[in-house]
Structures are given as structure tokens and as C-alpha cells.
Amino acid sequence: MENAVLLEMKGITKRFGKTNANDHICLRLHKGEIHALLGENGAGKSTLMNILAGIYRPDSGQILANGERVEIKSPRHAADIGIGMVHQHFQLISTLSVAENVYLSMGRTDFVINKAAMEKTIRNYSEKFGLPVDPAAKIWQLSVGEQQRVEIMKLLCRDCKILILDEPSAVLTPQEAREMFKTLRNMADEGKSVIVISHKMNEVMENADRITVLKGGKIADEMPAAEATVDRLTRAVVGSRTLAETVRRESEKGGKPLLSIENLCAGNDKGLIALHDLSVELREGEIFAIAGVAGSGQRELAETLAGMRKVVSGKITLHGKEITKTNVRQRISLGISFIPEDRLQMGLVAQMNMQQNAVLKDFREPAYSRWGVLKKAAIRTAAENYVKDYDIKNGGMELPVGLMSGGNQQKLLVAREIHGNPSLIIAAYPVRGLDIGAAGEINRILLEQKERGACILLISEELDEIFRMADRIGVLCGGRLMGVRENGKTDYEEIGRLMSGEAV
Amino acid sequence: MGLANIRLERKQVASLGRRILNSVLFVLLGFAFSGIFIAALGFNPFTVYAKMISYSFLNLRGIRGSIMAGLPLMLCGLSVSAAFKMNLNNIGAEGQYAVGALMGGAFALYGPALPLPLRMAVMFLLCALGGALWAMIAAVLKAYWNVNETIITLMLNYIALLLMDYLCYGPWMAKRQTTPISEKIPQELYLPYLGNSGINAGIVIAVVLAVLLYLFFQYTTVGFQVQVNKYSLRSAQYAGINVRRNILIILGLSGAIAGLAGFVQITGVVHRVQAQLPGGSGYTGIVIAYLSQFHPLAVILVSILLGGLNNSCSAVQIMGVPSQIAAMIQGCIMIFVIAGEFFNRYRLVLKKPDTTAAGQAEAVESKGGVGL
Numbered sequence: 107m108e109n110a111v112l113l114e115m116k117g118i119t120k121r122f123g124k125t126n127a128n129d130h131i132c133l134r135l136h137k138g139e140i141h142a143l144l145g146e147n148g149a150g151k152s153t154l155m156n157i158l159a160g161i162y163r164p165d166s167g168q169i170l171a172n173g174e175r176v177e178i179k180s181p182r183h184a185a186d187i188g189i190g191m192v193h194q195h196f197q198l199i200s201t202l203s204v205a206e207n208v209y210l211s212m213g214r215t216d217f218v219i220n221k222a223a224m225e226k227t228i229r230n231y232s233e234k235f236g237l238p239v240d241p242a243a244k245i246w247q248l249s250v251g252e253q254q255r256v257e258i259m260k261l262l263c264r265d266c267k268i269l270i271l272d273e274p275s276a277v278l279t280p281q282e283a284r285e286m287f288k289t290l291r292n293m294a295d296e297g298k299s300v301i302v303i304s305h306k307m308n309e310v311m312e313n314a315d316r317i318t319v320l321k322g323g324k325i326a327d328e329m330p331a332a333e334a335t336v337d338r339l340t341r342a343v344v345g346s347r348t349l350a351e352t353v354r355r356e357s358e359k360g361g362k363p364l365l366s367i368e369n370l371c372a373g374n375d376k377g378l379i380a381l382h383d384l385s386v387e388l389r390e391g392e393i394f395a396i397a398g399v400a401g402s403g404q405r406e407l408a409e410t411l412a413g414m415r416k417v418v419s420g421k422i423t424l425h426g427k428e429i430t431k432t433n434v435r436q437r438i439s440l441g442i443s444f445i446p447e448d449r450l451q452m453g454l455v456a457q458m459n460m461q462q463n464a465v466l467k468d469f470r471e472p473a474y475s476r477w478g479v480l481k482k483a484a485i486r487t488a489a490e491n492y493v494k495d496y497d498i499k500n501g502g503m504e505l506p507v508g509l510m511s512g513g514n515q516q517k518l519l520v521a522r523e524i525h526g527n528p529s530l531i532i533a534a535y536p537v538r539g540l541d542i543g544a545a546g547e548i549n550r551i552l553l554e555q556k557e558r559g560a561c562i563l564l565i566s567e568e569l570d571e572i573f574r575m576a577d578r579i580g581v582l583c584g585g586r587l588m589g590v591r592e593n594g595k596t597d598y599e600e601i602g603r604l605m606s607g608e609a610v
Numbered sequence: 611m612g613l614a615n616i617r618l619e620r621k622q623v624a625s626l627g628r629r630i631l632n633s634v635l636f637v638l639l640g641f642a643f644s645g646i647f648i649a650a651l652g653f654n655p656f657t658v659y660a661k662m663i664s665y666s667f668l669n670l671r672g673i674r675g676s677i678m679a680g681l682p683l684m685l686c687g688l689s690v691s692a693a694f695k696m697n698l699n700n701i702g703a704e705g706q707y708a709v710g711a712l713m714g715g716a717f718a719l720y721g722p723a724l725p726l727p728l729r730m731a732v733m734f735l736l737c738a739l740g741g742a743l744w745a746m747i748a749a750v751l752k753a754y755w756n757v758n759e760t761i762i763t764l765m766l767n768y769i770a771l772l773l774m775d776y777l778c779y780g781p782w783m784a785k786r787q788t789t790p791i792s793e794k795i796p797q798e799l800y801l802p803y804l805g806n807s808g809i810n811a812g813i814v815i816a817v818v819l820a821v822l823l824y825l826f827f828q829y830t831t832v833g834f835q836v837q838v839n840k841y842s843l844r845s846a847q848y849a850g851i852n853v854r855r856n857i858l859i860i861l862g863l864s865g866a867i868a869g870l871a872g873f874v875q876i877t878g879v880v881h882r883v884q885a886q887l888p889g890g891s892g893y894t895g896i897v898i899a900y901l902s903q904f905h906p907l908a909v910i911l912v913s914i915l916l917g918g919l920n921n922s923c924s925a926v927q928i929m930g931v932p933s934q935i936a937a938m939i940q941g942c943i944m945i946f947v948i949a950g951e952f953f954n955r956y957r958l959v960l961k962k963p964d965t966t967a968a969g970q971a972e973a974v975e976s977k978g979g980v981g982l
Contacts, residue, residue, distance in 0.1 A: 412848070413850075414847050414848065433850065434847065434848070434849075434850035435850030437850075438850050444848070446848060448844065451842060451844050451845070452842070452844045452845055452848045453845070453848065454845070455837075455838055455841045455842050455845045456841070456842070457841045458837065458838070458841060462834070462837075462838075466838065466845065466849045467849045467850065469831055469834055469835075470831055475831045478830050478831050478832060479829055479830055479831070480829055480830065480831060480834060482829070
């Protein structure tokens with residue numbers, strides 16, 4: 107009872123430098139199905155979909171739409187064929203309204219813009235697919251979930267038959283994600299086909315009709331969702347590798363208080379208040395996780411604690427000493443280290459080499475410089491030690507770190523940040539974008555640090571990771587701390603409700 | 611093979627040698643392009659170029675002239691390069707040069723007659739200080755209020771030059787003179803020549819400065835911080851680097867070096883203060899900094915070449931070639947070199963079904979080429 111094949115990709119190959127991002131991939135998409143592309147980061151999912159969306163062009167292989175061979179030349183051309191993609195980073199203009207953004211994406215060149223007609227079209231689609239958006243609202247007023255709906259709306263208004271969504275649930279609470287998948291199901295029932303890129307197995311098994319697993323640029327497995335089991339998917343995603351086991355040990359109850367935050371308020375880059383009246387106490391030897399959908403104030407919290415952001419009001423105390431007004435340098439020497447989410451924009455300097463990055467914070471230390479002159483030999487040794495101790499694969503000590511793989515960049519960053527036994531480690535999305543092997547390694551290091559007695563503030567949007575690692579979980583929503591729960595005395599459902607701002 | 615078979619590929623690292631080769635290639639293209647215009651004016655570009663080269667570089671007198679003409683350009687080029695090491699666009703070397711000259715000049719003309727080495731040293735420092743102060747105006751605005759330094763340094767040029775005009779046409783103007791020049795400075799303050807080479811000691815100052823700058827950026831903690839700042843402001847803040855302080859240091863340093871151009875020119879060549887003394891050197895310094903890829907030692911070489919280019923115009927003027935030709939060639943070279951920068955970052959690749967050719971120092975893993 108399979109529906110007609112809407113689209114077929116045959117033998118798609120795409121190479122970046124020496125890496126085969128896609129290696130002879132074949133994919134068949136039927137009408138009215140939700141097709142999940144599963145795989146670790148770097149497996150080639152996004153590359154494959156970017157080819158379909160006209161952003162990359164394959165080195166070889168064919169794409170057949172309705173049985174006819176097409177060569178997709180650009181995103182515009184893809185849209186003409188009926189293919190549209192919602193990227194992980196939304197492509198919306200925040201000062202324009204929903205209707206204006208949708209209009210813009212249609213590439214029309216009318217001299218006069220008929221806003222009313224546009225808004226009406228959007229309302230129609232809203233009703234038809236259960237996709238509530240206010241066409242007159244400005245993008246900046248919308249939550250991330252709503253913005254995602256606008257992105258989907260753009261595709262509907264362009265009459266796309268094939269919708270591609272890149273990690274759509276990453277920015278949503280579990281509840282919002284469920285809603286979104288319901289919408290996608292509506293669209294599939296209306297005869298559209300949906301491709302969802304994901305790396306979450308449960309989500310894929312629950313919501314997709316077919317699952318294709320990519321690994322290392324090749325197809326590792328393909329199956330109807332009904333036949334999928336966690337075991338089978340894991341084997342396909344991970345391959346024959348054995349994973350570094352991350353075992354969390356219960357921390358001793360009542361570790362000494364380390365960092366206390368009292369009524370903290372801080373601003374974001376736009377100067378608006380992003381943290382409201384936040385109070386919490388962190389203890390030695392615990393992993394305190396911050397859960398929340400993206401943009402709930404995580405960045406501001408991390409940067410405020412690291413000293414990079416001014417405190418508007420409130421008080422931060424470390425080891426019983428107030429540090430509210432101290433600067434970044436002072437906090438570094440007080441033992442606060444920071445693994446930021448922007449690995450290459452903040453934590454490391456992409457254009458500089460391993461050695462320079464290894465001493466990015468420590469270059470003033472007597473070990474690395476004297477009278478303002480760098481001790482190049484000592485710096486080289488330090489970098490070489492990191493390479494040895496953490497098994498960092500690099501293309502040579504002089505190569506810019508931007509050219510190393512994400513996993514190795516992160517190992518270098520983490521190695522540097524835990525060097526010197528810091529008392530507080532702020533780790534923002536420490537395993538984001540890493541393959542499972544590297545992620546396990548990083549998690550193991552963090553757990554070791556906890557055993558040593560450090561306090562780790564772990565910011566993550568993956569609840570699985572949080573439940574695996576954390577001792578306590580604090581939930582941020584809209585810059586407010588909605589609650590703190592002990593791991594083991596709460597569940598996904600409760601955390602999810604807190605994430606969406608519901609008081610529990 | 612049509613255009614469709616060529617595509618662009620991002621390059622990972624361009625080696626220094628590659629980049630120099632690239633620059634040289636595009637300089638030559640700039641000359642070739644200028645040649646079209648020379649030909650259009652009715653001259654044979656080959657004879658014109660031959661004449662220019664032989665005048666400026668193929669005899670001792672010419673080389674001496676090129677070096678002397680290149681001297682103030684070196685200091686301006688070093689000044690611009692230093693600022694650019696932190697992505698600061700100091701296009702105010704012209705004005706800093708002028709203010710340096712005025713501060714030093716004021717001391718030379720009206721200051722106390724200190725014993726010789728001290729007098730020379732004070733003049734040297736005052737020139738540097740003048741340039742630094744002038745740059746500091748832009749630096750403070752940039753550091754504390756994030757005011758665009760490009761515009762401020764540019765506008766300060768006009769103020770500095772008009773100030774110089776005012777002094778040279780007014781209070782400082784030499785008696786019984788109709789041109790805007792001051793009296794001569796005391797002879798003790800003349801820079802000595804190096805033996806009988808006809809080249810003054812200013813060249814030593816420039817070369818020593820270039821070497822010091824190179825070492826400064828390579829081996830000091832401040833140089834390190836500047837580099838971090840250049841590539842990533844956020845990383846700098848993250849590492850606890852005081853960005854403000856670095857802006858002040860680097861722009862101040864940049865201005866001081868430009869101010870020293872005033873020192874070598876007054877003490878070494880004109881021996882007085884005169885209106886329009888910088889004469890565009892500050893702007894040529896920008897061209898030089900770009901051509902030498904901001905490498906201090908390359909600045910020395912490129913300055914001599916451009917100094918020679920300027921001089922050689924008078925040689926071809928006799929043939930009837932307009933003297934503006936130098937400015938035109940300079941402009942063409944600049945445009946070509948900047949356009950050529952593109953090829954330091956991308957390469958053209960012929961599309962082939964299978965390319966197994968191993969690249970050079972390629973990406974270690976996938977990340978590099980994707981560039982999303």
C-alpha cells in the first residue's frame with residue numbers, strides 16, 4: 107500500500123577536501139510520509155539535505171523528482187520544484203512581521219504589496235494544518251517555537267511538496283515538540299512529504315514512518331519505523347565502536363557550598379534584562395545542570411558568572427567571598443573556568459594554532475612569559491602535554507585549530523579549562539556537535555572533575571544528557587529559574603513543564 | 611572547457627611564500643594594466659617602464675634617491691601595519707606625521723638649546739609623542755565609546771594639516787619668505803649621513819623599528835593579546851584580555867611611529883617645518899601596508915620600491931609622460947593586490963569526475979570546507 111515515490115536520490119556523493127560527506131547515498135521519499143534521517147553529528151545528514159535544498163551541488167549522483175531527472179541549482183530552484191527546508195538557524199528578519207517575512211521568501215516582485223491578502227493566506231494555512239501564527243506579529247515578539255512555525259509557514263505558502271526540517275526539536279520543549287510533530291503529521295496526511303533530520307532515536311521512532319540511518323557519509327540502515335528498535339538504531343548509528351561508559355556516581359550529600367547567587371539580574375546583548383532575580387546555591391562536588399529551551403538566559407547566566415557580563419543587581423559569592431564586581435581575569439585566577447558554547451568564536455581562536463590556544467588564558471603566568479616576553483618553548487611543551495594527555499589529534503602544532511575536527515577542538519578547550527584544578531567549571535553545551543565517541547570522552551572528563559570535588563554548572567538542552575550527568579537540575583525559562591529538582595526525584599514530564607514556564 | 615567546469619574552493623592555509631608570490635604576480639598585473647593607459651596616451655609602455663626602472667634602481671644615485679624617498683613612507687607604512695595587526699584602520703598616519711613634525715619642530719625652533727645628544731633625543735621623543743597624542747584622540751573614542759577609528763583618524767588628518775598650514779603661513783613663517791616655511795632648525799639637530807652614502811641615519815631608525823615591531827608582535831604578551839583581539843574580540847574578552855588597553859597601546863604606538871616620519875623628514879631632509887610636509891606619505895603608507903601584507907620587514911622593501919616609483923616619474927616627464935602616472939600605477943597596483951587577496955583564500959578548481967590529488971596542508975577532518 108505504498109504511496110507514489112515523490113523523490114529519489116541516487117548515488118549522491120559530495121566531498122569536502124578529503125572527506126566524503128556523502129558517499130553514494132540513495133534515498134527514496136514517498137508521498138505523504140514522514141521520513142527521518144538519523145545519525146550522529148558529521149554523519150552527512152545536513153549535507154545530504156542541503157544538496158536537496160539546492161545549497162550544495164553533488165559531485166556525482168542523480169536526483170529524480172516525480173521520476174524525472176532534475177539538477178537543483180539553487181534554493182530558489184529547489185522551491186520551484188517544491189522542495190523547501192527549515193534550517194537550524196532560522197532565516198527570518200526580526201523587525202518585519204510574519205506576513206512580510208513570508209512574502210519576502212516567495213520572491214515576488216509586485217510593486218505594491220498586498221498585506222491583507224498575504225495575512226489571509228497565512229490564516230487559511232494556519233487553520234488547515236493546525237499551525238497557529240499571528241500574521242501581523244513581528245518576528246522579534248515571537249518565541250522560538252513560534253518562529254519555527256513561521257519557517258514552516260514560509261514553505262507552505264510557497265506550496266512546497268517536500269519539507270525538510272533540520273533538527274526541529276532542538277529548540278523546543280518536549281511538549282512543544284509533540285505539538286510540532288502533530289502539525290507535521292497533518293501535513294503528511296494532506297499529501298506532503300516531510301524529511302526530519304534528527305539525532306534523537308526516541309523521537310524518530312515515535313514520529314516517523316520510515317527511518318534512514320547515516321553513518322560516516324554512508325547509509326547504515328533503512329527501515330520502516332514499525333520495525334525499528336533502540337538496539338537496531340544504536341547499532342546503525344554508532345557502528346561497531348564500543349562507547350566510553352559514562353557512569354555517574356551519586357555525589358556525597360551536603361557537599362560544601364561553593365557558589366551562591368542571590369537575586370541576580372543581568373542584561374543581554376540588547377541591553378534588556380535577560381536574567382530575573384535568580385538565586386541558587388551550588389555545592390562542591392556536584393554537577394548542577396541548567397535545563398531550558400534555547401535562549402532562556404543560559405548564555406547570559408554563563409557569561410555573567412564568568413565575569414564577561416555586568417551584573418545589574420544581585421550578588422555572587424564564591425567560597426564565601428563576594429565576587430560580583432570582579433573582572434574576567436580575577437575570576438579566572440579565583441578558579442572559575444568556562445567552556446563556552448561558541449567553541450570557535452569564544453573558547454578558542456580559530457585562526458591561531460594549538461600552542462597559542464593552549465595558553466589563551468595563561469599566557470601571563472610566569473611559566474609562560476617573563477617580563478612580557480613569551481616563553482615559546484614552555485608554551486609548546488604545554489600544548490604537547492595536552493595532546494598527549496587527552497589524545498588530541500591535530501594536523502601539526504602550527505595548524506590553526508579551526509581546521510581540527512570539532513571533537514579535538516573541544517578536547518583541547520576542555521583540557522585547558524580543567525588545567526589547574528578549577529573549583530567551578532561552567533560547561534555550556536559541552537558535547538554539542540560532537541560524535542558519540544568524543545562526547546563520551548568529554549562527559550567522562552567532567553565526571554572526573556566532579557569526583558575531584560569541582561562544581562560543574564552544566565548547561566544543556568538535551569534532557570537525556572542532563573538526566574545522565576546531573577545531580578541537581580535547575581530549569582530556566584524566560585530568564586527565570588523556575589525550580590530546582592534532585593535528579594531521581596523528577597522526570598522528563600515535570601522538567602518539560604518547567605521549561606515551558608508552567609509553575610509546578 | 612567552459613566556465614561551468616571551473617569552481618571555487620576555499621583554501622585552508624596559504625603559506626607565506628604563496629602569499630608573497632601572489633602579491634608579486636598581482637603587482638605585475640597592476641603594471642600591465644597601467645601599461646594599457648600609457649599606451650593609450652601614445653607611449654610605448656615598455657620604454658616608459660624601462661626608463662623608470664633604470665632611473666630609480668639601476669644606478670647608485672637612483673637607489674639612494676629611492677631609499678631617501680622611501681624613508682618617510684617606511685615609517686607611515688609601519689604605522690598603518692601596526693594598527694592593522696589589531697584590525698584597527700589607522701588612516702591618519704598623515705595627520706600624526708604632521709603633528710609629530712609640529713611638536714618636534716616647535717622644540718627645534720623655539721626650545722631650549724640643550725646639550726646635543728639630549729636635544730636630539732628630546733626632539734625624537736616629542737615627534738613620537740605628537741603622533742601618539744593625535745592617534746590617542748581616535749583611540750580613546752574607539753576604546754570607550756566604540757567610535758569608528760577609520761573616520762576619526764581620517765578627519766583628524768585635515769585638522770592636523772590645517773594646523774600645520776596655519777603655523778607655517780602665520781606665526782612660524784620665516785622672515786623675508788613668501789613660501790610657507792619656517793626658519794631652519796639649528797644645525798646640531800641635522801641627522802648625520804651614513805658615511806658618504808648620501809643616506810641619512812633615518813634609515814637606521816626605520817629598520818630598527820621594523821625589526822622591533824616584528825619581535826614585538828611575535829614574542830611579547832602584548833603582541834599575543836593583539837593577535838587574539840584581531841581574530842576574535844569575544845575570545846579576547848573571554849580570556850580576560852583588556853581590549854581597551856590594547857586599543858590605546860596599539861593606536862598610540864601606531865601614531866608614534868607616524869610621528870617619527872616627521873622627525874626623519876625635518877632633521878634629515880628639509881631641516882625646517884613647512885606646510886604640507888607629509889605630502890600624502892600617510893596615505894601611501896596605507897598602500898604600502900597592504901602590499902607588504904602588514905609584515906614590518908616587507909614594509910621597508912616595498913617603501914623603497916614605491917619611493918623609487920615616485921622619483922622615476924620626473925625621469926619620464928622629460929618624455930612627455932604626465933607625472934601623475936605614478937599615482938595611477940600605485941592605484942592600479944593597490945586595486946590588483948587587494949583583488950588578488952581573493953586567491954589567497956580561494957582557488958579555482960577544474961571540475962573532474964574524480965580528484966584523488968592530495969591537497970597540501972588540508973583539513974584534518976570534515977569541518978574545514980563545509981563552512982556553513
